[in-house]
Amino acid sequence: xxxxxxxxxxxxxxxxxxxxxxxxxxxxxxxxxxxxxxxxxxxxxxxxxxxxxxxxxxxxxxxxxxxxxxxxxxxxxxxxxxxxxxxxxxxxxxxxxxxxxxxxxxxxxxxxxxxxxxxxxxxxxxxxxxxxxxxxxxxxxxxxxxxxxxxxxxxxxxxxxxxxxxxxxxxxxxxxxxxxxxxxxxxxxxxxxxxxxxxxxxxxxxxxxxxxxxxxxxxxxxxxxxxxxxxxxxxxxxxxxxxxxxxxxxxxxxxxxxxxxxxxxxxxxxxxxxxxxxxxxxxxxxxxxxxxxxxxxxxxxxxxxxxxxxxxxxxxxxxxxxxxxxxxxxxxxxxxxxxxxxxxxxxxxxxxxxxxxxxxxxxxxxxxxxx
Amino acid sequence: xxxxxxxxxxxxxxxxxxxxxxxxxxxxxxxxxxxxxxxxxxxxxxxxxxxxxxxxxxxxxxxxxxxxxxxxxxxxxxxxxxxxxxxxxxxxxxxxxxxxxxxxxxxxxxxxxxxxxxxxxxxxxxxxxxxxxxxxxxxxxxxxxxxxxxxxxxxxxxxxxxxxxxxxxxxxxxxxxxxxxxxxxxxxxxxxxxxxxxxxxxxxxxxxxxxxxxxxxxxxxxxxxxxxxxxxxxxxxxxxxxx
Numbered sequence: 001x002x003x004x005x006x007x008x009x010x011x012x013x014x015x016x017x018x019x020x021x022x023x024x025x026x027x028x029x030x031x032x033x034x035x036x037x038x039x040x041x042x043x044x045x046x047x048x049x050x051x052x053x054x055x056x057x058x059x060x061x062x063x064x065x066x067x068x069x070x071x072x073x074x075x076x077x078x079x080x081x082x083x084x085x086x087x088x089x090x091x092x093x094x095x096x097x098x099x100x101x102x103x104x105x106x107x108x109x110x111x112x113x114x115x116x117x118x119x120x121x122x123x124x125x126x127x128x129x130x131x132x133x134x135x136x137x138x139x140x141x142x143x144x145x146x147x148x149x150x151x152x153x154x155x156x157x158x159x160x161x162x163x164x165x166x167x168x169x170x171x172x173x174x175x176x177x178x179x180x181x182x183x184x185x186x187x188x189x190x191x192x193x194x195x196x197x198x199x200x201x202x203x204x205x206x207x208x209x210x211x212x213x214x215x216x217x218x219x220x221x222x223x224x225x226x227x228x229x230x231x232x233x234x235x236x237x238x239x240x241x242x243x244x245x246x247x248x249x250x251x252x253x254x255x256x257x258x259x260x261x262x263x264x265x266x267x268x269x270x271x272x273x274x275x276x277x278x279x280x281x282x283x284x285x286x287x288x289x290x291x292x293x294x295x296x297x298x299x300x301x302x303x304x305x306x307x308x309x310x311x312x313x314x315x316x317x318x319x320x321x322x323x324x325x326x327x328x329x330x331x332x333x334x335x336x337x338x339x340x341x342x343x344x345x346x347x348x349x350x351x352x353x354x355x356x357x358x359x360x361x362x363x364x365x366x367x368x369x370x371x
Numbered sequence: 372x373x374x375x376x377x378x379x380x381x382x383x384x385x386x387x388x389x390x391x392x393x394x395x396x397x398x399x400x401x402x403x404x405x406x407x408x409x410x411x412x413x414x415x416x417x418x419x420x421x422x423x424x425x426x427x428x429x430x431x432x433x434x435x436x437x438x439x440x441x442x443x444x445x446x447x448x449x450x451x452x453x454x455x456x457x458x459x460x461x462x463x464x465x466x467x468x469x470x471x472x473x474x475x476x477x478x479x480x481x482x483x484x485x486x487x488x489x490x491x492x493x494x495x496x497x498x499x500x501x502x503x504x505x506x507x508x509x510x511x512x513x514x515x516x517x518x519x520x521x522x523x524x525x526x527x528x529x530x531x532x533x534x535x536x537x538x539x540x541x542x543x544x545x546x547x548x549x550x551x552x553x554x555x556x557x558x559x560x561x562x563x564x565x566x567x568x569x570x571x572x573x574x575x576x577x578x579x580x581x582x583x584x585x586x587x588x589x590x591x592x593x594x595x596x597x598x599x600x601x602x603x604x605x606x607x608x609x610x611x612x613x614x
Binding site: 002003005006007009010013014017018206207208210211212213214215216217218 | 424445448449451457459473476478
């Protein structure tokens with residue numbers, strides 16, 4: 001125990017003497033939360049639309065008005081076919097609505113008329129949303145026409161049912177409540193995996209590890225002494241990040257924060273183990289950083305933080321079952337938004353314990369005291 | 372006091388087909404200053420690493436401080452000090468913090484740590500530097516500090532791997548004063564070096580060529596045996612004979 005105490009004391013001295021460390025601990029989380037939380041915005045508003053109106057009648061005016069007053073679309077230009085195509089090609093317009101000639105006449109005479117919607121689909125999900133918004137607005141418009149023309153009286157109206165819905169767990173659809181818990185996961189992950197691995201490799205670079213290897217320090221003492229400081233710092237970071245989240249974004253803490261910290265404690269053992277593992281087969285801090293980055297970028301992008309896991313192909317979903325980041329993102333959101341408790345997270349915690357045991361077993365086996 | 376500090380018997384280390392240390396056999400008496408010489412790549416460092424428990428031998432036997440190097444490495448580690456050519460202090464810790472750390476991991480009590488720190492700083496005349504970062508010290512001072520820390524837990528044997536590389540002869544001389552002082556207290560010194568003037572300071576020296584020990588005796592006896600005026604000539608004769 002005394003040996004571990006001396007190693008810890010030395011580690012903390014070195015960590016806090018490192019000039020970049022305090023900024024990493026206090027500035028990085030604030031910047032990440034403030035910038036990323038606003039940047040990772042799933043809502044799409046202000047799509048710029050070109051409208052080509054060949055009809056110019058009363059109904060087409062109404063349709064345009066309805067589209068533009070929805071808040072989702074901003075008129076870029078009311079123009080000709082050619083100009084509209086140019087705008088689409090040069091990214092000035094996101095979509096084109098073409099109202100054909102005789103729109104009103106066809107509507108009245110044939111009870112049927114078409115409009116055309118062209119959407120710039122370079123960004124597929126944005127295009128999907130744009131088409132979706134436009135369709136629902138036009139559909140709504142369509143229903144109203146039918147009501148007005150075919151049945152002047154509500155009672156004679158063709159039977160239809162109304163849908164009423166509520167958004168549960170995040171009634172205001174506040175995407176920041178959704179993103180911030182996930183971003184906190186990334187933060188904790190970075191501290192856990194990067195700093196721990198680099199710290200161990202630093203001893204190799206400096207040559208001091210050889211000195212330590214001829215001292216009576218045992219394997220487990222060295223590993224605990226090296227990893228524990230970052231475990232503590234990362235948990236502190238989580239607390240700090242949650243505080244910032246609460247103050248700035250008014251994050252809902254629906255569930256018990258204890259579960260989050262319990263889960264984080266185990267999750268960090270996985271990440272610290274990963275750092276340790278990487279440090280066993282890299283010789284310089286640069287190498288270690290690069291290898292860690294390679295793994296983390298995959299883990300983070302496949303974690304469901306930015307894109308839902310459910311929309312990934314089957315094989316990718318299977319991979320995420322082995323992605324610790326995915327579990328933590330999920331548990332964070334469950335506990336913070338839904339108020340999930342022990343019964344809901346125990347399975348994920350169990351999986352995380354398995355990960356922790358597996359990663360650390362490989363890392364320790366790979367870490368040989370006799371270099 | 373009668374048993375030798377180090378005994379090796381046909382100690383061998385192979386890396387694949389390459390034999391780094393080829394059946395070396397020697398004894399080092401307690402309190403002796405034993406010089407371990409050889410050209411770069413002759414196998415000195417490999418031999419030393421085996422004796423320190425950093426490397427498992429391929430075959431042969433050896434005992435350090437009475438303990439077997441295959442099975443009792445943890446016991447050996449308690450009894451030896453080690454100073455490598457790669458600098459072994461933490462540059463981002465102060466002199467005092469370095470002393471405290473190494474003393475601590477060797478299990479010294481707080482009381483002992485305080486006394487040792489004060490004594491060591493006084494001996495090296497480094498009281499004013501106690502709270503300075505090690506990175507700010509001149510190389511010669513770092514080496515002296517490094518040696519003093521390597522013997523802080525009063526080991527019975529100290530291994531020094533080219534301890535004085537890159538410093539001037541006067542600083543080297545001062546360093547050797549520290550070595551003599553330790554040896555006079557009965558500490559066995561096992562030192563590798565490239566400086567032939569340092570070789571002359573040793574009680575006995577061995578010279579390794581291509582993994583084998585080619586000569587082992589007192590500096591005076593070796594000079595006589597090879598009919599050479601200086602250790603430098605002895606070394607050159609052996610190293611040339613190889614090529």
